[in-house]
Amino acid sequence: MTNTVRTASLAVVGAATLAVGVAPAMASEAKTTITAPTAGSTVTGTSVTVKGGYWASASVKEVRVAICTLDTAGKCTAYVANPTTGAMVTSYRSIPATLTPGSQTAGSYAFAALGLKPAAYKAAAFVVSSDTPKGTPTQVSFTLKNETTPPPTAGFISIGFGRSQWSVATGTNCNVVPVGARTLEENLIDLKARGISAQGGVVVNRTEATTQSCYQQQILHPSWADLARLRDTYGFTAVSQGMNYADMTKMTTDSQRFQESGATLPILNSKGFTRAWGMFNYPNDKMNADANRVVSQSFAFGRKYGTSINTRAQVMTYPYLVKTISVMGGKCNNKNLACYSMPVKNDKRTAPPSRLAQILRPKANEWGVLQFYRIVEGSYGRMGGRDVAWDCTSSDWRNRWTSAPEMYCRNSFLEALDGRDKTAVPVDAVDVANAWGRNP
Known part of the structure; x- marks a missing residue:
């Protein structure tokens, strides 16, 4: 090839x-x-x-x-x-x-x-x-x-967590919602029970040594100590999501681009996350040709939001971008319920678990990648209120809703995982880079 x-x-x-x-x-x-x-x-x-x-x-x-x-x-x-x-x-x-x-x-x-x-x-x-x-x-x-045609490999699947958010939280100090707000660690327990580990993006300058940090009064970021425990207990892989979560399309020099991307690797390595080179999660999915050029020299792959399974030929072609499904919650899918037309940021609607399961059924030389954010269960708050809210109690996924797109119901999460092809190999980005020969 x-x-x-x-x-x-x-x-x-x-x-x-x-x-x-x-x-x-x-x-x-x-x-x-x-x-x-x-x-x-x-x-x-x-x-x-x-x-x-x-x-x-x-x-x-x-x-x-x-x-x-x-x-x-x-x-x-x-x-x-x-x-x-x-x-x-x-x-x-x-x-x-x-x-x-x-x-x-x-x-x-x-x-x-x-x-x-x-x-x-x-x-x-x-x-x-x-x-x-x-x-x-x-x-x-x-x-x-000339490169010869590579031998086929089994289908790969990866589960990611955007910015490795710890839990749904509210208030100036990001108080964890007391009912139904799952922690990142609890999500990894669900994955481990199915023989799957996960990788999560880390914003380096938002991560403290031992204290969880609060962002936008609703997002709680884990500490380095938390991340190390998740790595050692659940096989969690940290990948870079930028030094400051800055928009790389607004940068004008390679030095700026490198400081946001490649310069995070020595820091992550010093914290024991030596597999971070496998993927760079472009902050807020913002990228251009100049950013790709710099990032591809330090990282095997770059994350790009998409809607389909990756092929080996596609991700092994410059600029080595990996289509990643950004899993969204939001409005429900039952037209007969009020949650179908309720206001949600960016008008997002809850992703069908069956659609996510399809991404987790790759063939040989394919790679399915899903990225979640915060997982919730049960019900909390009320529809249309000023605080976060959700209702995941229905046995029918079409009736479930969350008040913010980056919240997704646990039962839908598990339905997607359990609908995967059990012969697909759970991997992180370094596993794929090694299998397919991508060494920046």
Whole structure:
């Protein structure tokens, strides 16, 4: 299968790359390392990312990368001139790489070339600093080959929780509703009883060490201590939902985009959530090409709201977006009841459990992903009141309702889970990345 990449991807990589091969700089010294691709390696697909570390004795202006095809004698015959399309020219050409934010004399760089044809290649990287027009190049040779059709895998399913919300709460201090408001932990108990774990988005700067935090007087976020307990007890995986839950389409620089996305990974790793690289939950589903370009260099996949099951071919094509069903409550589905026409934010109507169960019946090389928010049961409050309310008591899902879209009835939740294909494999995003070969 050929992995067609449609958009240029100038990578931003983590500072860990810098440590490889870095030595103290001497006077007027400007050097690079190349950590990928490795010398003599074979790269599968139509793209390659050249990355490594750089250091210099003076301020670095650029790290430039040249990629050329080789003849049988090992000489360059053509150079990459357009990293988006893979267009080549016969004259020498080098192109600036993307530098990781940080020191002006040492750091990491990355350069991605897309749309390349199978051939023998050589990559060279060198530093341009304030006192060195062209530092000593570092070179590696590698081979690019066509990707073969991957073997099929079993169907995958994932259950997520948006922003890992702890429970329905009200008031200035987010007091948990005393009746029927399920906690995230109780939801994970329901999942564990069915042999399923879950992954949840974490907004890093909304998460305290040991104290649950209140947001918008109705959303209670778990603490790092809560999340660690859920990980250790129920196999819960934390994925990044941004540093501040900021709109990435309003950002104007790659540094801003990286600080909202990739910069969260060292923090999550330090808290013991080493699988967070599997997926980035774009805050409020806001993304554009620039955000995709930066995010795809740190995360295997990006979450994008959708209405259908993912295929392997789709999620393994840049920008590696995973369609995720955002499960909504709201109005009921029985036209004969008042809850059918009651006011609800964004006019949302409760999602049918049978429709959700269909997403949890993927075939081989498919991946069904559902994302819930807050789960409730029984009944609480009154329809049309100013506070949160719901009625989940009916045995017929069509009669159930919640006053806010991000609340969903537990009995509908369990009906969807129990309608899944029991042969589908419950996974988190890292499991899929490893199975399908997506390594940012």
